[in-house]
Amino acid sequence: MDSTQHPALPASLSEEAKANSEAWRNRLRELEVLPITDLKQSEVNLRRAHQVLTYLLHFYVHPLPPDGEIRIPVSISLPLLQVSAELQIPPVMTYGDDVMYNWTLKEPTADGVPTSNNLRSQASFTGAVDEEAFYLAPVRVELRGAEALRLMQNMLDDLSTGSADLRARITQTLKAMTTVIKDLKDALLSVREDCNPDFFYRSIRPWLVGADSDPAKRPWIFEGLERDPSLTAPTQLSGSSAAQSALIQALDIFLGIAKSGPVADASSTSISTPFAQRMRVYMPRRHRVFLEQLDEYGRVLREFVSGRKDAELAEAYNAAVTALKEFRDAHMIIITLYIIGPSKRVAREEAEAHGRDTGMEKELKGSAGGDLARLLKDFRERTTSALLP
Template identity: 30%
Template sequence: MSKPCDVKLKNYDISEEVGFLLEDPLEKLPEYFEPWNKLSSAMPELVLAGIFREEVKKIPELADGKLANNKELRLAHLQLSIIGSGYIWQDGDKGVPKMIPRCIAVPWYNVSKRLDIQPILSHPSFCLANCKKIDPERPLSLENMKSTYKVPGGDSCNWFCIVTGAVELEVANSLKPILTILNGVQNGDTEVVITNLQNLTSVIRQLKTVVSRMHDNLSSELFYNVIRPFLAGWGGEDSPMPDGLIYEGVENNKPIKALGGSAAQSTILQTIDAVLGIKHKDEKEKFLKLMRKYMLPKHRQFIEDIENLPRQLSEMVLTTYNDELKKVYNSCIESVTQFRSYHIQMVTKYIVIAASKQNSNKEFESLSKKGTGGTNLIPFLKGLRNDTKDTVK
């Protein structure tokens, strides 16, 4: 008798319609939090004017206990992360403060603890909680999407956010095939697995098409010199804050290290890796596991529960005599390899080549050719791709 797999989307705050994106996120917090509403909205202009830090110091310390529900917490984390990023990076590498004032630090830290994510501008906030319908009567799509909060970069920053959001939206199309594959594997239903591996492969190929839209309205120079610095983290030998950042009034003013926004903080590829049984070696696996701390807890649990299912797709393929199953599995692996290759091309254009140009922003030299998540980018990404390629059965 067939036994359904107990991985259900509703248990993980994942939507059939929009995937890992937050459905209909708030644009503003209640009136009590108006100082956060105003500062986070005005951050790009005030940073460019060089007066953002002074404005931050003027606001009162608000009680995060007044945030009433998950959507308010998600927006608060986004707003405080935008404010924190502007405060830290207003003057580039050379002018970074060692401490962020308690009026921001205390609620930022508390909200992060309540959500169980890190106190930094990261993918769950800047992308997942920041993509809103332009026309509420129409479905969410790249053409019907805006980012509510931005870092400096104007329309290009909006484009960066919504294309990233559109990739997440496309991933929603993979969820039904993924769940059906998991069920098929638990029940030994080869035909179901074959059909849905083909469906999953189609979605993964489409992801590349969506990512390629980034080229339409985002130049590598603007991304590298203007947007990317505000997604950086703190702590580590190459950081202008090697010991981390002091959040005033938090953890006895002991510096906290945090990694910046990174594609590795998206649940997408780690979920696909878990379904297909793609294993990464040594330091790469260690880094990807670390990135899960930057995901929402239910999203990271989704990956872990897939990894811990009693029967795994990779074992099914390894022990099968069905040539068609092996063929479609290997085709799916190949689509992931191609997607990772395309990601390397994007990173080469937007970071590596941009960093080598003479007009690259010298105010943020610490970022150079590293990822905002702190990795030496190209060797790391090539390693992930090679691990994927090696999974072929």
């Protein structure tokens, strides 16, 4: 990795700043190991501990020299490994850490219910407005997505009980679902308002990646592992990714998209493929259980719609599927704007600086290690293939 991938330690950093950075790491190495006994009584406290520890972990690792060994001091590694074992998620930053559980209210309210315009981030690497905007856009997606989950439950209840007006009820609920999915797209695209693409690529994204995405393939060595015989060395350290959101996988499952056609590629993001299944490991455990239970209903809605041969019902179903395809189009716009475009500019700058061919292309990876363009293309194609004739 070069300095452009480590904005915390650019080539122009002064010797004094480098010394201060190393002095901070030395203080961290000297800290006592805090027990997690009291945290075990609260899932909320465990999640907060995982967030704080993974921010410290990534802040410690990513400014390190690119050619050295990566050893995580026991003051971070042992409590993080123990907290992660309790939560049953890997000891690395996840979507839960920088998005789902990284918000609070700007202003307190009587009921404590969050609204999209009353949110702020809790933790940040840069302190920039851009970073907060990058985190809060998907928070707003998740917040609006709660209504989609309610509509799913309503349809499952209706399908299980049956009624004389079942077709009409499912049709109307699917129309409501389409509206919600369109709102999800708008919330996702709102990141463009306050997050500069080049700043994101150069100064935010490098902090989020895990060991699995390190081109040098250097392992992260967690010191102090031997102090707790119940622990094992971590094998999955991908880093934060939007693919770790249970919401979109839930929509895929419920609309029958996951099982509507052949898998195009073993590394695609379709939920039946290894990449998507691997991303479930990073989800909160209750979200994983929810998806596993929802899997049992993966074709119920689609089979009901296709079996009724009702034009209005099929139109409502196809509108929901189309809205989800448009959400993926929006995701591709974001990926192109924030990763593909900046990465090409950085590659061109580096090539020109070193007198290399500027036309060389490289496979772009997400923070969790997936090939971005291919993954999202497969997502969109698979969603489109779910449309009923």
